[in-house]
Amino acid sequence: MKFAALAVLVGIAVAFQATLTSVSQRTIGPTALVAISGLTTAIAAAGVYPFLARPEFTARAVGFAAASGVLGAFILGGIAYSAGQTGVARTLSLVIASQLIVSLVLDSIGVFGADGQDFSPLTVLGVALILVGGVLVVRY
Structure with a gap:
């Protein structure tokens, strides 16, 4: 049940994020938006990192994380642009x-x-x- 509640909260956050990114990309453009968002994500991750368990870094895991980051930038930019055009x-x-x-x-x-x-x-x-x-x- 906890996972379902978390999934619902994430869904709500996605809707707000799509709206916020759509509004901001109209002014600063998708590239600057993704850069600012990525920097903000890195700062937030650095803030919570000291409180989390220390994972074992493997080349495979780091590669997957890097690919995920590239996909995340594409997703964010694509949603921002599309939402700005069609809602x-x-x-x-x-x-x-x-x-x-x-x-x-x-x-x-x-x-x-x-x-x-x-x-x-x-x-x-x-x-x-x-x-x-x-x-x-x-x-x-």
Whole structure:
């Protein structure tokens, strides 16, 4: 249950972040926005790092973290630009729909060492319904 509450809070934060990034990118542009956001993220991480367990740094883990950072910059810039053009709800509808489709595939094949996850026909139906909702938000 704690994970569900956290996921809901993250979803709320994503909606606010998309709105804030959309507004700021209109003035400073996507490149400056991603740079400022990345710097802010680094400062926040440095602030909490002393209070966390010390992880073991491996080349593989650092590589994954670096790739994640590049993807994060692309995601932030892409959402900021798209939301500024078409609105936050339309942008996030497409982002969420595509995330779900790719997530089902990644979960089922167990990418990057994760155990493969089976999904049921009801899971596929749930994703299909979310896709239909996304189409309705984008078109109307």
